[in-house]
Amino acid sequence: MRWAALAMLLAPLAALAQDTPNDYLRQFDADGDGRIAVQEYVDYLATGFRAMDTNGDGILDASELPPGPRHMPRTLAAFQADLRAQFHRSDRNHDGFLSARELAQPPG
Numbered sequence: 001m002r003w004a005a006l007a008m009l010l011a012p013l014a015a016l017a018q019d020t021p022n023d024y025l026r027q028f029d030a031d032g033d034g035r036i037a038v039q040e041y042v043d044y045l046a047t048g049f050r051a052m053d054t055n056g057d058g059i060l061d062a063s064e065l066p067p068g069p070r071h072m073p074r075t076l077a078a079f080q081a082d083l084r085a086q087f088h089r090s091d092r093n094h095d096g097f098l099s100a101r102e103l104a105q106p107p108g
Contacts, residue, residue: 021100
């Protein structure tokens with residue numbers, strides 16, 4: 001995504017600078033199994049999108065984005081697809097889950 005709003009959408013990642021990788025993993029780990037499944041990753045990171053989507057239509061349009069360059073509307077589905085691709089790039093051992101270590105590294 002090439003938007004200035006990317007920082008807001010991925011704001012949960014900023015917490016990584018303050019937490020240990022295991023602390024950060026627990027924020028994503030909805031089922032408490034000690035690893036992050038793709039849906040947990042998408043659900044957690046999509047919270048920023050949903051918070052910005054003030055009218056709840058699943059689309060971020062210009063009125064819901066911070067001032068700046070003109071942005072094309074972005075759907076929640078497209079954003080989630082990008083998150084899934086990012087998850088798979090981060091899953092370095094290709095086991096279908098992210099460990100604390102994989103979560104702490106930038107996507108490959």
